[in-house]
Amino acid sequence: MIKTTIQGLLTAIKGLTLTIKHLFGARKSRGSRDIKSPDYFANQQGVTTVQFPKEKMPIPEVARYQLQVDIDDCIVCDLCAKACPVDCIAIEAVKSPEIIGKTSDGSVKRLYPAQFDIDMAKCMYCGLCTVVCPTECIIMTDNYDRSSTNLTDLIYNFSEMTDHEVSQRKQEWTKFQADKEAAKKK
Amino acid sequence: MDSIHINILVPVAIFSFIALFTLFAVYAERKIAGFVQDRLGPNETGKYGLLQTIADILKLLQKEFINPSAADKILFSVAPVLIFVAVFIGFSVIPWGPDFVPANTNTGLFFIMAIVSIDAIGILMAGWGSNNKYSLLGSIRAIAQMISYELPVGLSLISAVMITQTLNLNDLVFNQGLWASHDIHFLGIWKVNEVGGIFAWNIFQAPHLMVSYLVFFIASLAECNRAPFDIPEAESELIGGFHTEYGGIRFAFLFLAEYAIMFLVAMLGVVIFLGGWNTILPNIGSIRLADWTTGLYWGIFWTLIKSLIIVAIQIWIRWTLPRFRADQLMTLCWKILIPVGFICMAISGLWRILIMI
Numbered sequence: 115m116i117k118t119t120i121q122g123l124l125t126a127i128k129g130l131t132l133t134i135k136h137l138f139g140a141r142k143s144r145g146s147r148d149i150k151s152p153d154y155f156a157n158q159q160g161v162t163t164v165q166f167p168k169e170k171m172p173i174p175e176v177a178r179y180q181l182q183v184d185i186d187d188c189i190v191c192d193l194c195a196k197a198c199p200v201d202c203i204a205i206e207a208v209k210s211p212e213i214i215g216k217t218s219d220g221s222v223k224r225l226y227p228a229q230f231d232i233d234m235a236k237c238m239y240c241g242l243c244t245v246v247c248p249t250e251c252i253i254m255t256d257n258y259d260r261s262s263t264n265l266t267d268l269i270y271n272f273s274e275m276t277d278h279e280v281s282q283r284k285q286e287w288t289k290f291q292a293d294k295e296a297a298k299k300k
Numbered sequence: 301m302d303s304i305h306i307n308i309l310v311p312v313a314i315f316s317f318i319a320l321f322t323l324f325a326v327y328a329e330r331k332i333a334g335f336v337q338d339r340l341g342p343n344e345t346g347k348y349g350l351l352q353t354i355a356d357i358l359k360l361l362q363k364e365f366i367n368p369s370a371a372d373k374i375l376f377s378v379a380p381v382l383i384f385v386a387v388f389i390g391f392s393v394i395p396w397g398p399d400f401v402p403a404n405t406n407t408g409l410f411f412i413m414a415i416v417s418i419d420a421i422g423i424l425m426a427g428w429g430s431n432n433k434y435s436l437l438g439s440i441r442a443i444a445q446m447i448s449y450e451l452p453v454g455l456s457l458i459s460a461v462m463i464t465q466t467l468n469l470n471d472l473v474f475n476q477g478l479w480a481s482h483d484i485h486f487l488g489i490w491k492v493n494e495v496g497g498i499f500a501w502n503i504f505q506a507p508h509l510m511v512s513y514l515v516f517f518i519a520s521l522a523e524c525n526r527a528p529f530d531i532p533e534a535e536s537e538l539i540g541g542f543h544t545e546y547g548g549i550r551f552a553f554l555f556l557a558e559y560a561i562m563f564l565v566a567m568l569g570v571v572i573f574l575g576g577w578n579t580i581l582p583n584i585g586s587i588r589l590a591d592w593t594t595g596l597y598w599g600i601f602w603t604l605i606k607s608l609i610i611v612a613i614q615i616w617i618r619w620t621l622p623r624f625r626a627d628q629l630m631t632l633c634w635k636i637l638i639p640v641g642f643i644c645m646a647i648s649g650l651w652r653i654l655i656m657i
Contacts, residue, residue: 115634136338137335140338
């Protein structure tokens with residue numbers, strides 16, 4: 115009993131010296147040091163807090179944070195929306211009677227992206243959509259700080275088509291269909 | 301008429317001191333916790349986060365009174381008041397300076413021990429009245445703990461009182477410095493009535509009183525339910541223990557009581573063992589440091605500074621040591637602190653008979 119008592123007191127004192135070292139070590143900041151530096155774990159003293167909006171931690175050069183869609187390269191294949199585990203991508207396509215154009219890698223565009231919304235509030239940053247994209251138009255950027263006070267601001271609209279344009283394209287397609295039907299009947 | 305003024309003014313002054321102390325003790329607690337854990341603590345509200353606790357209390361004051369429908373209404377609402385009042389009354393007999401004491405009674409120490417025990421009833425009322433199993437568990441633990449730990453506190457105080465031969469806290473402090481009414485000796489050998497300072501404190505009047513103070517300090521931590529003895533609150537096991545169901549100003553009162561009792565036990569330890577309002581600095585030959593730093597205002601300064609250091613140590617311990625298990629808590633009390641307390645008491649008796657004559 116005496117032995118455990120002395121042991122208890124000694125270990126308590128050991129802990130107390132450790133904490134007081136940290137208490138006085140907290141006068142200086144550890145700074146936002148890069149995890150890649152070899153002596154990252156050598157510095158055990160000082161405040162670790164990084165005061166975020168004022169100072170930022172270095173991010174990896176291959177950082178994969180918020181999604182970005184290059185809509186000119188998109189062929190509206192809907193693969194990203196299908197791959198998404200949380201269904202945060204909503205795509206609506208409007209068919210086109212003729213070829214619209216070509217993407218930068220040569221794929222043929224036949225659909226108009228009437229709607230291409232990504233709900234970043236739902237996104238879990240798995241990156242599956244970027245893997246399946248055939249034209250590599252959906253990518254993850256190194257931008258991680260786009261906070262907003264309004265939840266709907268987190269739904270990013272990548273489609274550049276106006277409502278008028280969409281209805282016009284739809285009309286074109288129905289007209290084309292109707293013409294085709296008429297031609298068949300003849 | 302004059303005495304009525306004093307009777308109203310003194311409690312108001314003490315209450316405002318406690319409230320102010322609580323605000324800044326909570327701030328200090330959070331800052332120290334932050335620094336110990338290599339964080340910054342509150343730093344956004346005001347300069348260095350100084351207004352953080354004021355913002356907290358304003359929030360608590362605005363909150364709605366919530367009575368759980370299954371709670372015992374009377375016990376539930378009386379408990380915070382009782383807990384706080386029990387601690388608050390304890391301040392009435394503690395001297396702040398030479399003859400500067402709210403109530404100069406001959407049974408001061410006994411009165412404090414008696415009145416602070418009522419705290420345990422308040423905690424049981426809070427736990428029972430909440431009608432919540434976690435609250436009740438917390439308050440049962442609190443009762444077991446507080447009643448057990450009253451013994452080592454009592455024993456360590458008795459061993460000091462056997463040396464000082466008085467329960468009057470005012471006289472007790474007088475006899476630890478330059479203005480002592482009888483001979484005082486450093487470790488029983490060196491007469492220090494003229495030297496004063498740190499050598500004249502009770503803790504150094506007999507070597508076993510240092511151990512006694514250690515016992516008192518550990519037991520008083522348990523008395524105020526602070527880590528590592530915070531199993532009545534144990535937020536990771538019991539949510540919040542006896543104050544789970546409380547909110548708003550009632551919760552504020554429970555917190556006020558917790559910090560008030562921290563200061564009370566720190567101050568009691570200072571008064572009984574660490575010289576109370578007596579100075580730290582001794583007279584060295586013709587450099588009369590002790591003479592220069594003794595007096596009413598110096599007395600208040602020393603009491604405050606010593607108590608605040610003890611409170612800082614309490615906070616430091618809280619953020620270092622992990623919580624005891626209930627059985628370890630009882631082992632520490634009954635198998636270690638109480639025997640040590642008894643031994644100190646026996647030595648005090650022998651010391652009184654053999655050395656102080």
